[in-house]
Amino acid sequence: MAIILLSGGQDSATALLWAQENLKEPLWALSFSYGQRHLVELACAHRVAQLLGVPHTVLELGSLWAQWEVPSALTAEKPIQVTPDGLPTTFVPGRNLLFLVVAAIWGYPRGETRLVIGASQVDYSGYPDCRGPFMAAAQAALTQALDRPIEVLAPFLDWDKAQLWRYADSRGARELIAEETHTCYQGDRTHRHPWGYGCGACPACQLRKAGYERAFS
Ligand SMILES: [Zn+2]
Known part of the structure; x- marks a missing residue:
């Protein structure tokens, strides 16, 4: 079985379509409640998993970023703009790393070693944790930490949004992506x-x- 990180957004829902086509094994979708402002994301994730026939679990992480006063426009009322370090205020520091770690921990007693994440480094916002070197490093770190070969699959690293739409369309899911996923900040x-x-x-x-x-x- 493989674990798919399902945020409720377009990319991860499309990654679920990809995993269903390309991984010949059962899938389990994981979402994270981390104090995101728009809980509609979790409702979307649940609906997408349900419609695609994949079991879904929401893991409760609490409002970590808000608690620790690490600001992000996704977890607090903040204008969306580019900060002096060149990243948009929608960047949530460490989020993808934490999600991968938590997913690997959840998978540990279940023997799950394959994690699928729908991140893209193309026409994105320059998030450092959506890039290839990060994915490779996360995979290596988790493999060392758990002493078993963890695989981090990020099939869309080099795909842009048009490719994602076309792929979903080719799977007969253009309307599902449009209707059931959420992207708006x-x-x-x-x-x-x-x-x-x-x-x-x-x-x-x-x-x-x-x-x-x-x-x-
Ligand atoms: Zn919007």
């Missing part, structure tokens, strides 16, 4: 566009929309 679920729900203006909506338009126009 503002948590907007009232405005429905061909590419899904969202404010249409935040960087996440803009990427999602531009990818959709490139994929299907």
Whole structure:
């Protein structure tokens, strides 16, 4: 069995489609409650897992970043802008590393050594924990830490949003991705566009929309 990290966003839902096509083994979806502002993400993750027939567990991590006063626009009321170090305020420091560690811990007694994460380093926001060297290092560290060969699969590292849309479409899931996943940094679920729900203006909506338009126009 493989564990898929399912955030409720477009990328991880598409990664679930990919895992169903490419991994010839049962899947288990894990989501994390970490004090994110938009809990609709977890509802979306649950619905996506349900529709794709994959068991789903939400692990409760508490509001770590808020508790520790580590600011991010995803966990606190903060404007979305680029900070002086070049990263957007939507960066949640260490999040992907923590999620991979927690997923590996959860998988340990269950004998699960394969983790699938839908991160992309292309047309993204420059998050350091969405890059290839990070994935390789996380895999090596977890393998050492648990003394068993942990595999971190990030099939979309070099895919852009248009490729993700086309792939989902090829799997007959364009509408599922549009309707059931959530990307908008503002948590907007009232405005429905061909590419899904969202404010249409935040960087996440803009990427999602531009990818959709490139994929299907
Ligand atoms: Zn938005």
